[in-house]
Amino acid sequence: MIRLRKILFVLFSFLLFSVTAFAQCEDPEPPSDPDAPYEPPACDLPLDTWVYVLLFAAVAFYAYHLYKKQKALSV
Numbered sequence: 001m002i003r004l005r006k007i008l009f010v011l012f013s014f015l016l017f018s019v020t021a022f023a024q025c026e027d028p029e030p031p032s033d034p035d036a037p038y039e040p041p042a043c044d045l046p047l048d049t050w051v052y053v054l055l056f057a058a059v060a061f062y063a064y065h066l067y068k069k070q071k072a073l074s075v
Helices: 002-022 051-074
Strands: none
Touching: none
């Protein structure tokens, strides 16, 4: 059990620190015409595109928690 916790901690730490690499967007060069209005493009954050993965992870964690609780009550 302790080994599983260590593995999950390392995995969570890696994901926590590496997610910032995915959150950066490229800023294109401003237009060469000085009279043209410059509007930087909107940056699509991974949270917007990966929200379904977060939802699935939350549901899976909740189902696992309920399963453990039901198993403890039946013993």
